[in-house]
Amino acid sequence: MTVAAEPESTPFVTDDEGVDALTIGRRIRQVRTARGMTLEELAAAVSRAPSQLSMIENGRREPKLTQLQAIARALGTTLEALLEAEPLDERSAMEIALERAMSGQTFRTLGIAPFRIGRSVPDGVLRAMLALQGEIDRLKDERSATPEEARRANLDLRRLMRTQSNYFPELEAQARAILDAVGHPGGPLTQRTASDIAAHLGFTLHYVPDLPTTTRSVADLRNGRLYLSSSLTAKGDSRTAVLQALSSRILGHAEPTSYAEFLRQRVEANYLTGALLIPGAHAVPVLQDxxxxxxxxxxxxxxxxxxxxxxxxxxxxxxxxxxxxxxxxxxxxxxxxxxxxxxxxxxxxxxxxxxxxxxxxxxxxxxxxxxxxxxxxxxxxxxxxxxxxxxxxxxxxxxxxxxxxxxxxxxxxxxxxxxxxxxxxxxxxxxxxxxxxxxxxxxxxxxxxxxRGSSWPNVATPRTLLATLPTGAFPGIDATDVYEFLQAHAPA
Missing domain, CATH: 3.30.450.20 (PAS domain)
Known part of the structure; x- marks a missing residue:
């Protein structure tokens, strides 16, 4: 059998839906085994060495577009079927998750070398390893949320603020861009303008009496809805809560992965909120006068x-x-x-x-x-x-x-x-x-x-003295409450 040499062509580039080389490789294997075809038979059909096909199926080599087309024809399917974003079967999904975990920081930190996940590895073993990896990550997050680590993160952030005289030009520019986008004429920000900013960002405002007690607001990113407490309207000014919630969307914040990142995001959101409520272009001349x-x-x-x-x-x-x-x-x-x-x-x-x-x-x-x-x-x-x-x-x-x-x-x-x-x-x-x-x-x-020897005060111990800081991506937030709230309020 003659094996063709690898052509010098551009590797297939994955799209924005997350269809990567590992997922494509597992889908090829899934379709091949469903057809009852061996790796050697598929390799012969596309004039490639079995070792080359094995690397593609294991996600260790990015397939070329021409290779994918040839493989699809040999399997009696279409290129689109190999690239579809539909979930794989449970086994393939677990293999992909473990492959990615082995290339991540947790395995490297523990000194665990990546290994081949053969078909002989039981499903239960894969589930156990993934569960252990998830628990290690959770414990790591919990350790990073100790009061000492929080103080260190806060100290680093305060040093940065001092270095910049607590002035962040990029956030000032973000505020100006948003105010210009909604046609704000300058001066104090009205409640109507705050609503205009929400609409500009694709959100509708919903005031509810049952907002989770651990939150100031909840954004439903899927349906473009921002929930706030109905008590805000009774107090007369909901601008700050609206803008604080929208600031994270304006700044493109992702779910924080550390307490330091969580603190930084809070500072940025509060800064941007202040820059929207008190626009620099108007406030600086007022202060200079x-x-x-x-x-x-x-x-x-x-x-x-x-x-x-x-x-x-x-x-x-x-x-x-x-x-x-x-x-x-x-x-x-x-x-x-x-x-x-x-x-x-x-x-x-x-x-x-x-x-x-x-x-x-x-x-x-x-x-x-x-x-x-x-x-x-x-x-x-x-x-x-x-x-x-x-x-x-x-x-x-x-x-x-x-x-x-x-x-x-x-x-x-x-x-x-x-x-x-x-x-x-x-x-x-x-x-x-x-x-x-x-x-x-x-x-x-x-x-x-x-x-000193004649007194015995009964100490009102702060409730946070002996506890670590709340854990999770958003410290102090009860995720179950938030998800149940969103589920109950989501549009039909």
């Missing part, structure tokens, strides 16, 4: 764009350094004193853990973010100068209530930059040693001597 008049105010930014104080504060940190030349810091502090969000590029020296993370640390009692909780006037902003070991800082702060308790949100600058802000004439002063171990985290010596 306020700087010329020495009257920068977070409250004014909040009121001009009808957003929350926290959104205005976040957005100010995006624009302050790049467009106004003002380094800043931002803090969100729970009423318990715990720092829950932080950003700084003005050399303020906040307390950190051994990894360098600010979040989770106790904010100094003398800092503006803690002092504001004791101010009875919640209508007007609270201003304070605070002397520290690294200089004097001025901050403006407000208290906001939520289902998780009260939080203070504050923005601050170095003393030299205070001249640009309203509230610079405040007489409120404080002295903080927040970077020192003896500040706030240890009681004054006279109090400790008087009470």
């Amino acid at each position: 306020a700087k010329k008049e020495r009257s920068i105010s977070i409250e004014d930014l909040r009121d001009v764009y009808s957003v929350s104080y926290e959104t205005a504060a976040h957005r100010f940190t995006n624009l302050a350094t790049v467009h106004l030349g003002i380094p800043v810091h931002f803090l969100k502090v729970h009423e318990s004193g715990t720092i829950t969000k932080a950003y700084e590029n003005d050399d303020v020296n906040f307390p950190t853990d051994r990894l360098g993370s600010i979040e989770g640390q106790m904010c100094c009692r003398k800092w503006t973010s803690r002092e504001v909780f004791d101010i009875p006037d919640r209508f007007n902003p609270y201003y304070q100068y605070t002397d520290t070991g690294s200089g004097t800082y001025w901050c403006t702060a407000r208290v906001q209530n939520s289902s998780e308790g009260a939080h203070s949100v504050s923005v601050g600058v170095r003393f030299d930059d205070t001249k640009w802000f309203l509230g610079r004439d405040t007489t409120n002063r404080g002295v903080s040693k927040h970077a020192s171990e003896v500040c706030c985290r240890r009681a004054p010596a006279e109090l400790e001597d008087a009470w």
